[in-house]
Amino acid sequence: MLRLRGIHKRFGPTHALRGVDLELRPGQALAVIGENGAGKSTLVKILTGVHQPDEGELWLDGQPLRLHDTHAAQAAGIVAVHQETVMFDELTAAENIFIGRQPMRGPAALRVVDWATMNRLAQQVLDEVGAGFDATTPVRQLSLAQRHLIEVARALSHQARVVILDEPTAALSQAEIRDFCGLVRGLLARGVAVLFISHKFDELFAVCDNYVVLRDGVSVGTGCMKEASEPELLRLMAGRSIEQVYPRVDTQPGATVLEARDLGHPTEFDGISFALRRGEILGFYGLVGAGRSEVMLALMGLKPLARGSIWMDGQERRIRDAADAISLGLAYVPEERQRQGGILDFSVRHNLSLAALAGPRHAVKGQFSRGPWLSALRESALAQRLIERLNIKTASQDAPLSGLSGGNQQKVVIGKWLGLNPRVVILDEPTKGIDVGAKQAVYQLVAEMVAQGLAVILVSSELPEVMHLAHRVIVMRRGRQVAEFRRGDADAETVVAAASGLALQGGEAA
Structure with missing residues (x-):
């Protein structure tokens, strides 16, 4: 359906893409794999008309294709669903789906939006993706997973022939990821061609037929996913063998640095108590919406507490705002690095x-x-x-x-x-949306922090991350602390059962 041949793109001295080839076929999913900086984002921008290639050709149905802008890409049936959903929070789901192309009615001089038709058409595509909410619902009331469903519904409303999924599951829970993968299979069954970019190999192996690996802007490997292995793909990505993604963390925790006693918030969490020691990694695991990030915001003075106390070095401390937290030696790396962690410009x-x-x-x-x-x-x-x-x-x-x-x-x-x-570093989803090589660098940095005596709180939705790195793991569900495990005392099934409230064979989750 869609073919790229010899695509080059330069930005000043940076040669972002150097002769990339790929093919997309109806009803098949192609995995585009590579480390950050490999050229994946540039490739997506070329396919969606944001950038034009300096060299090379695009072909659609055997005919040359020139994408002068994003409107041309949409007209060709190419639509992207990005990791960071960009929507108008005050508008409804229907308005976001048809933004800029609302159905109109009335004579040419007096045309107005046909609200009834727009809401009906939006509801049809939302029902197709199993959204489970009304088209007239304001986006501000929807979760991140539901916003991704709006993005996919928008693609279907365009009669998309090619759907590009750019890290769409980076902030979704395991249950939401399963649902999303089912949605991708539904797109494939309709004959849509899917280009899937993800750093999560289990998703790629679950839904993709073929793969292409990019490294430094060059295609270094292609093939069938069923015939590939994760170590092989990692080698192609990094140009080296990544033998040990998780470093050894053998530090022995020292004296208690931070203690939280019965923290509560009117709507977000309740009854949260824990102690954090010097040289310790304390993991917080739970499904999206469990209240983990909200607890961290409260520790940093960014969310008011209804009750409870925070103690540092055995003394109760009052944290009224972030300046108080910083002065006590607390540091916070938020989940949304581009919106809350740094200033991009x-x-x-x-x-x-x-x-x-x-x-x-x-x-x-x-x-x-x-x-x-x-x-x-x-x-x-x-x-x-x-x-x-x-x-x-x-x-x-x-x-x-x-x-x-x-x-x-x-x-x-x-x-x-x-x-x-700092004395305490709070890391909220520190490896969200980054590749395995960058993850390894972050993990090594965390290991160095605790080796130097810092105390680390690691909030993560990736279970292997907390189970390999944390000395202890606190599990949260629906705003409450439901279980705590020491490293090696529980398997993945037990931890997930506690987080989801599912009963285990022979007993119940905590």
Whole structure:
């Protein structure tokens, strides 16, 4: 159906794509695999008309295809569903599905939106994807998984022939991922061609027929998914064998640094109590919506507590806002790195200094200041130390954060806190949407943190992550703390059962 031959794309000195070939067939899913920075996003932008190739050709149904803009791509039946859903929260699901192309009625001079037709058509495509909510529901009331269903419904409303799925399950729970994979199979059954980009190999093996591996903008391998293995694909991705993704974390936890006692919020969580020790990784696991992130926001003073107390070094502390938390040595890396963790238009240097500039005065004094003025020289020196320490791949410290790959963006978001020498680092979904090589770098950084005596709270929806790295795992469900396991004391089935409330054979989940 769709064929790319010899696609090249340059951005100044950066050669993002270098002669990429691929084919998409009706009713088949093609996995595009590669590390961050391999050229996957550039390829998607070429297929959706955002960028035009410098060299090479696109063919649709055997005819040359020229995509001058996104409208041309949509007219050709090519639609993308992205990891970060971009919608108008105050509009309804139907309005978001038909934004910019609403059905109209009336004479030419007095045409108005045909609301009844739009809502009816939107409801039809929402029902096709099994959305389970009304087309007139405001998007602000919907979960992230439901927003992805709107994106797919929008694609169906375009009569899409090619659907590009760009990390669509990065923030979904396991149950939502299963439902989404079923939706993909439904698209394939309709004869739609699917291009699936994901760092989760279990999803790719579950739904994809073929694969293409990109490395540094070059196609380095193609084949049938049924004949491939994960180690083989990892080798092609990285150009090296990744023998051990999870580093050994053998530190022995020391004295208690942070203690939470009976924390509660009117609508988000209740009865949360735990202690965190020096040199310890404490995991928080649960399905999306379990309340884990909300607890972390409360610890950082970003969400008000209804009751409970927070203790540091045996003394009760009042955390009224983020400045209080930072002054006590708490650091927070949020789940949404591009919206909450960094400022994309700012340089790498300015992002690395953000936490110190926003923190209490004593954190800045003598570090970035020269008298009452900001010292650009000192700021630059700190940025360079962090870039070297974290091996951040950037053209320069003055390059915008938006120009970095996802994994390097995450390193910057983590690095801005290390300049403050925190005592407790809260990592909320730290490997969301990054490839296995970048994950390995983040895991190694976490291991180094605890080896230096920092205490780490690791919030993750990826069960292998918390089970391999955390000394202890606290499981949450529906805003409550339902179980706690030490490393090695429970298998994956037991932990998932606790998180979902499912009964295990021979007993019940916690």
